[in-house]
Amino acid sequence: MTKFLDTSVVVRYISGIPEDQAEVAAHLVNNSDSLIVSGVALVESALVLRSVYSVPREEIVDGLISFVRKDNIETYGMDKGFVLQGLLKCRPSGRVSLGDALIWAEARSGGGDTVYSFDQRFPADGIEVRTEL
Numbered sequence: 001m002t003k004f005l006d007t008s009v010v011v012r013y014i015s016g017i018p019e020d021q022a023e024v025a026a027h028l029v030n031n032s033d034s035l036i037v038s039g040v041a042l043v044e045s046a047l048v049l050r051s052v053y054s055v056p057r058e059e060i061v062d063g064l065i066s067f068v069r070k071d072n073i074e075t076y077g078m079d080k081g082f083v084l085q086g087l088l089k090c091r092p093s094g095r096v097s098l099g100d101a102l103i104w105a106e107a108r109s110g111g112g113d114t115v116y117s118f119d120q121r122f123p124a125d126g127i128e129v130r131t132e133l
Contacts, residue, residue: 007040
């Protein structure tokens with residue numbers, strides 16, 4: 001059986017709020033053999049943690065990194081190593097958005113060598129970023 005996690009579970013697991021739901025989320029995450037999280041759920045979790053819970057960017061990235069590093073967490077359609085590298089790219093500053101970091105991870109995971117973007121700040125590590133379309 002393939003088990004995916006929704007954003008709400010990831011948010012409760014990382015934030016610990018509300019406590020009753022956070023305990024259920026922690027039990028699920030800590031006691032399941034294999035759970036899958038999508039890039040959409042990761043980005044959406046970051047947005048909720050920032051906009052609803054006012055969690056600072058660095059804490060959000062650290063929480064997502066800790067979550068993704070768990071042995072039983074798989075990243076849907078993306079190499080976990082690239083996801084972690086992408087998350088690390090957006091931690092030090094506001095230069096790289098979480099969305100761009102995960103697009104970068106998806107491109108790298110899928111064997112892509114080029115990303116077209118109007119964003120001059122898109123991470124180019126290991127891929128060609130074409131800003132002139």
